[in-house]
Amino acid sequence: GENVEQHPSTLSVQEGDSAVIKCTYSDSASNYFPWYKQELGKRPQLIIDIRSNVGEKKDQRIAVTLNKTAKHFSLHITETQPEDSAVYFCAASTLTGGFKTIFGAGTRLFVKA
C-alpha cells in the first residue's frame, strides 16, 4: 500500500544552524504534501504545504522542496531557534482521488541553545 518514509527519526542541532528533514512517498498519484509540527503535549498543526505543480515554497525560515520524479520532498528550517524544538511529520495526500493523508513516522527535532 501507500507509504511515506521519513528521516531522520531524531535530529539535534545547535541554535542558529539549519535543519533538514527528508521524506519519500510511494503513491505516484499523490499531489499534496503538508508538513505538521507537534509541540510536546499539543495537537499537530500545519506549518507549510506544497502541491505537485510547484517545486519549492518558502515561508520565512521554513522552506519545502519537492522532486516528483524521485518522489522526494524535504523540509528546511534555517536559523533554528529553541522554539523550533518539536516533532515534525511529513505527509502525502491525493486531493483529487480521495481523502487519505498518509503520514511519515515523525522527526523529533532538538534545538540546543
Place this chain on the structure above:
Amino acid sequence: DVKVTQSSRYLVKRTGEKVFLECVQDMDHENMFWYRQDPGLGLRLIYFSYDVKMKEKGDIPEGYSVSREKKERFSLILESASTNQTSMYLCASSRTYTDGELFFGEGSRLTVL
C-alpha cells in the same frame, strides 16, 4: 479559528469494555478523520467521513467503528477494547474535498488495562 474538540483527554478502560470517543468541530467542515498516534509509527488513519452518515475505512480499521449522525460530530467506537488499543487518538477535520489542511483536536489518550 477552527476548533476541534475531543470529549476526553484521558481515559482508562478495562479489556472488553465498550469505548466511545467523541469529536466535534465548529467550522462546518465536510470531512472528519480519526487517527491513532503511536511512537515511531506516526499517525495512522483509522476511519474517515466525507459526509453525514458516510464512512470509509482507513489503514487500520480493525477493532473500530465510527458514527457520523450530524455534520459536526464524528464518534469512534471500540466495541470491545483490547490492550493493543492503548494509544493516543486524534480527531481531525478538513474543510472541503480539495482543501487538504487537517485541523486536529487535542487528542484522547486511552489506556486499556
